Amino acid sequence: MKLEGQTYESVTADFAWNIPANYNIGVDACDKWADGSGRVALIYEDHDGKATKYSFDQLKSLSGRFANSLLRHGARRGDRVAIFLPQSAETAIAHLAVYKAGMIAVPLFALFGVDAIEHRLGDSGTVALITDLSGIEKLRDIRQSLPELQSIYNVDGGEAGTQAGIYSFWGELQAASSDFTPVETTADDPAVIIYTSGTTGKSKGALHAHRVLLGHLPGVELSQQGFPTDATLMWTPADWAWIGGLFDVLLPAWHHGVPVLARRFAKFDGEAAFDLMERHGVSHTFLPPTALKMMRTVERPERWSLSLKSVASGGETLGEELIEWGRNTLGVTINEFYGQTECNVVLSSCAALYEPRIGAIGRCVPGHRVKIVDDAGQEQPPGTIGNIGVESPDPVMFLGYWQHEAATREKYRGRYLVTGDLATCDEDGFFRFVGRDDDVITSAGYRIGPGAIEDSLLRHPAVYMAAVIGAPDSARTEIVMAFIVLNPGFVGDENLARDIQQHVKTRLAAHEYPREIRFVETLPMTATGKVMRKELRLQVVSENGT
Secondary structure (H helix, E strand, O other), X not given: OOOOOOOHHHHHHHOOOOOOOEOOHHHHHOHHHOOOOOOEEXXXXXXXXXXXXXXXXXXXXXXXXXXXXXXXXXXXXXXXXXXXXXXXXXXXHHHHHHHHOOOEEEEOOOOEOHHHHHHHHHHHOOOEEEEOHHHHHHHOOOHHHOOOOOEEEEOOOOOOXXXXXXXXXXXXXXXXXXXXXXXOOEOOOEEEEEEEOOOOOOOEEEEEEOOHHHHHHHHHHHHOOOOOOOOOOEEOOOOOOXXXXXXXXXXXXXXXXXXXXXOOOOOOOHXXXXXXXXXXXXXXXXXXXXXXXXXXXXXXXXXXXXXOOEEEEEOOOOOHHHHHHHHHHHOOOOEEEEEEOOEEEEEEOOOOOOOOOOOOOEEEOOOOOEEEEOOOOOEOOOOOOEEEEEEOOOOOEOOEEOOOHHHHHHOEEOOEEEEEEEEEEOOOOOEEEEEEOOOOEEEOOEEXXXXXXXXXXXXXXXXXXEEEEEEEEOOOEEEEEEEEEEOOOOOOOHHHXXXXXXXXXXXXXXXXXXXXXXXXXXXXXXXXXXXXXXXXXXXXXXXXOO
């Protein structure tokens, strides 16, 4: 989309989707740019600060080699291939290879624990996995419970050959041919499963088609001030396992031939982020609100000379203070956007077209039809609180939850996919977030479902019953809080609380452990025996006076 000299109304009126019948993410994001020119695609900086550049030509060759290796070891079109790595060249190569081979990528957050991995690999029926030594260590005790997992590729090289089905990633690439003809896929063929948190039971896999990349482009272009205008290098601290890192940054940038910087901090650091962006001359970035809040606390940010042209942010509502800080410190107006794993970046602000309204999460991105609807899917008048609904069909909308048809049906109200969030929309089309109609916790930019955490808590020998909610927090929006009824013989003291926290942190994920634990005698229950999380939330809100 060209924004110069345009208005929001003109851009919206002129927009039309162009979704070809045959389309493949890997070809679009890489092979079309591999023309022998050596055009830079990726700059990977390791933890020691050493930077390595990869061209589109190299990535085409390396992804072709990996696709051939997957085929040689029995993976076939439609099979699921999991990528359990942080931002890295290997992660990018694996994604491109999987798409080009007509397989389905299953990105996994590098900090997931054993329980989270076991569920996602088992539920998806993953046949091949790319990981590192730490990932292989987490697999030791669960490998036997994953009969469909036949091949494991270790990017660190060690452990290869020590067990049947474990291979050296780079060794395999060296031995394989780079001659590979991508599978011809349609735009509606499945390409990726991204697991999203739910309120009950295990997390569900949102299955997306190849068209999901094209569906993201209007939202990325709007939130990034007419991207790729003035774009020289794009970066995000968000992990590529999440839809924000993968489809808001990596793949849209490559669609436009813009290089991406890969540098995933083990723990986000505001000063390190400033330093990284200055050293590499980052022009465009997606910074989650929590990252922005941490950067705001850095003293004397004028020490760094930044080259930023655009900053986008999403996941939580930004306040006036953070918007103003962005203008004064980063030199840009931060554009907020809104979406979710099932249907992403459908609302956005765009300072290049209009002044943002503080407290609003944006207007409809051109090409998407978003309305406030009631529980029956009926559109509501301006100012009415209701469900954020996205009209289907829509190129960015998921195909459905993997092997969960009932849950997929429940996601829709008539022709609208409802996001689970409540909002209002004014007469000018600005949406304002009100709250959620479910129990999903929004913490530091992550959407966390209580079900998996409660399940993990119940595996601790001291826990008889558990309920998890999101408690208000100024830095993270919410923190995970657990209410626990203990088994007889256990004392609810600080030592036990720390032990339970560590149990969840190592078994599930570091960002999902309960930062606060309350030991209680009973939990509020419905007549049918369901925990009333809403009562617990109201109790906490009342205590805080908010």
